[in-house]
Every structure is written in C-alpha cells, then in structure tokens.
Amino acid sequence: MNKIEHIGIAVSNLKEAMETYEQLLGTACYKLEEVESEGVKTAFFKVGESKIELLEASNENSPIAKFIAKKGEGIHHIAFDVTDIRESMKELAEKGFQLLNEQPKDGADNKLVAFVHPKSSNGVLVELCQEKP
Ligand code: ZN
DSSP states (O other), rough: EEEEEEEEOOOSHHHHHHHHHHHOOOOOEEEEEEEETTTEEEEEETTTEEOOOOOOEEESHHHHHHHHHOSSSEEEEEEEEEEEEHHHHHHHHTTTOSOOOOOOOEEETTTTEEOOOGGGTOOOOOEEEOOOO
16 A cells, blocks of 8 residues: 545535535636546545545445445545555455455546455555556
C-alpha cells in the first residue's frame, strides 16, 4: 500500500455535504461523477496528497443507501493506493483477508478498485485502488 488515496464518506444529500466540505476544507470539489454500476454519485476534494470522496446513493438499492439506513452518515471506507491491484488482491487473499470482488472493477476518478470485507479488517471497509494507465 502506497498511501491513503482517499476516505469515503456516506452522505444523504450530496449538494449540502459538498457545501459543508468546501467550507471545512477550504477548497472546491474538483470532480463530480456518477458510478452507475455502484449506485453512487461522488464528489472529490483534494487534501494534500489524499482526497475526500463524498458518496450519495443514486438509487434505493445502492450500498450507500443501505449503509446510511443501518449506520447513518459517516465514514464509509478508507482507500489505499496500490501499484498493482491484482497483485495486492492476491497477496491479501493469501493472507486470509476476505475480498468482496474477484476481479478489479471500474471505480470513480479513473481507478480500478476492489474491496476488502470489513469483517476482515476490524469493521473498516477497505478499498484498494490503482490509477488506470
Ligand atoms: Zn472510494
């Protein structure tokens, strides 16, 4: 793992949360993106070397809708930058971590992503992400 790439925060109202985080971080959102396959609308902010990703559900079956129904708004996942996502997935699986994906998939912000089950990492959903070439 190279660094914390971003922290994902589940929000119920993206527009309002964006205004809050623009105030909090003192910087404007640099990218708005909908990932239809995941049922999310995302807004990214740069904070030094890392980013904040706000996530709003775009339909009621979205994992974000389920997360908010269960736990309320808050930190949803921590994403680590990796150099070779397939290699990292293989290594983690060999160490006994339970992965939620068998293959990397397209994520927001030009990334290949895969997730580690929170049961494997003390309740934290971990995202691996690799910048697409
Ligand atoms: Zn993420």
